[in-house]
Amino acid sequence: MEIRKTTLAMVSAAALMLATSTASAAGKVEVIHWWTSGGEAAALNVLKKNLEKQGIGWMDGAVAGGGGDQARTVVKARVAAGNPPTTMQQLGFAILDFADGGFLANLNDLAAKEGWDKVVPNALKRFMKPDGVWVAAPVNVHTTNWVWANKAIFDKLGIAVPTNWNEFVAAADKIKAAGITPIAWGGQAWQEATVVDALVNSTGGTDFYKKAFVEMDQDALKSKTMVEVFQRLRKLKGYVDPNYPNRDWNLATAMVINGEAAMQMMGDWAKGEFIAAKKVPNKDFLCFRFPGTAGSVTFNSDAFAMFKVGDDAKANQAALASAIMEPGFQAAFNIVKGSAPARMDVSGKDFDACGQKAIKQLAEAAKADKMMGSMAHGHAVPEAVKGAIYDVVTNYFSSDMSAEEAVKKLAEGVALAQ
Numbered sequence: 224m225e226i227r228k229t230t231l232a233m234v235s236a237a238a239l240m241l242a243t244s245t246a247s248a249a250g251k252v253e254v255i256h257w258w259t260s261g262g263e264a265a266a267l268n269v270l271k272k273n274l275e276k277q278g279i280g281w282m283d284g285a286v287a288g289g290g291g292d293q294a295r296t297v298v299k300a301r302v303a304a305g306n307p308p309t310t311m312q313q314l315g316f317a318i319l320d321f322a323d324g325g326f327l328a329n330l331n332d333l334a335a336k337e338g339w340d341k342v343v344p345n346a347l348k349r350f351m352k353p354d355g356v357w358v359a360a361p362v363n364v365h366t367t368n369w370v371w372a373n374k375a376i377f378d379k380l381g382i383a384v385p386t387n388w389n390e391f392v393a394a395a396d397k398i399k400a401a402g403i404t405p406i407a408w409g410g411q412a413w414q415e416a417t418v419v420d421a422l423v424n425s426t427g428g429t430d431f432y433k434k435a436f437v438e439m440d441q442d443a444l445k446s447k448t449m450v451e452v453f454q455r456l457r458k459l460k461g462y463v464d465p466n467y468p469n470r471d472w473n474l475a476t477a478m479v480i481n482g483e484a485a486m487q488m489m490g491d492w493a494k495g496e497f498i499a500a501k502k503v504p505n506k507d508f509l510c511f512r513f514p515g516t517a518g519s520v521t522f523n524s525d526a527f528a529m530f531k532v533g534d535d536a537k538a539n540q541a542a543l544a545s546a547i548m549e550p551g552f553q554a555a556f557n558i559v560k561g562s563a564p565a566r567m568d569v570s571g572k573d574f575d576a577c578g579q580k581a582i583k584q585l586a587e588a589a590k591a592d593k594m595m596g597s598m599a600h601g602h603a604v605p606e607a608v609k610g611a612i613y614d615v616v617t618n619y620f621s622s623d624m625s626a627e628e629a630v631k632k633l634a635e636g637v638a639l640a641q
């Protein structure tokens with residue numbers, strides 16, 4: 224288990240932090256998260272204010288780094304050192320790892336009192352309630368197979384929303400010929416993996432995605448379709464600017480907002496950045512599904528996994544969990560964050576056009592069995608397998624490795640990590 228493999232360096236970093244953060248004493252909750260961009264911070268503020276109103280102090284544990292790899296490293300070290308925070312923003316399989324290790328609190332009494340079972344969809348419950356015990360409170364559902372586009376650029380060049388790969392390539396070629404960067408790319412493993420999720424779904428369809436990225440089927444991983452996925456990924460590299468390596472996702476979104484690039488392929492946390500910049504859907508920017516993935520979604524849910532804390536901190540922890548699950552909060556938070564509510568009983572009426580689209584498409588995809596966990600965001604495969612896929616994707620993108628070689632490495636990496 225990954226948590227138990229924590230390195231000595233991480234443990235000593237945790238010991239250092241211990242000195243400054245013997246936190247979750249009475250009156251406060253210590254919340255570790257990676258929501259540091261403008262849109263993310265604005266959304267988190269909704270939660271902070273909610274708790275402050277109840278007289279509960281907020282000890283902020285922001286660990287920058289999109290996708291949360293850095294934050295997870297910090298918390299693993301804290302847990303290994305016996306000093307967990309009150310809670311941490313968590314994704315899918317990472318929650319299961321902490322639950323497996325026996326580090327998470329049992330929220331069943333609160334969940335029963337508030338009827339969580341009836342309002343949280345099964346796709347989420349699988350991660351929030353392992354072995355019948357509620358260990359986390361889900362705050363949202365993000366979908367990740369989106370393209371965010373600068374509308375003025377599309378209008379100026381007379382580009383219609385592309386619905387398949389060929390149309391997408393034609394649009395990108397036209398944008399490039401006009402001297403504009405077609406794709407705002409963030410060269411970090413998790414961002415590249417987010418695009419690969421969409422490419423696997425688009426190139427092979429939902430059954431192929433499930434075979435390759437949920438069942439980890441060797442034939443699918445080694446298939447010609449997967450070779451085509453990597454060839455398409457290489458094609459995308461022709462549409463990015465030279466400064467892409469290590470660019471943060473929100474800086475890539477800013478390029479689309481400012482008209483320096485035409486499109487970004489990213490989860491709907493990107494919408495939070497457009498909204499924070501006072502941009503309006505269908506007027507300033509467009510949101511559409513990655514070409515070839517209409518009717519399906521890849522998703523991830525941010526949840527606050529609650530750690531085992533002392534008796535003095537339990538009441539505040541429960542108040543935090545309750546505040547997260549409150550329907551009014553779920554609407555207010557997700558309008559700002561760009562995601563859909565985690566509760567199925569929250570109305571979408573106050574959401575903007577992209578938000579309403581997300582909520583509707585999520586429901587339709589769930590009904591058609593086309594709602595699939597995002598590999599890139601920890602909802603399709605265990606953490607070690609995700610890491611192996613990240614490595615292949617990012618090494619491929621930054622080198623001239625052939626697609627055939629990448630696929631061979633992918634199948635081997637996944638087999639080894641299982």
Ligand code: BGC
Nearest residue numbers: 263288289290492523525600
């Ligand atoms: C999280 C989002 C977050 C994004 C970028 C995703 O894994 O689910 O809440 O905004 O990473 O940091």
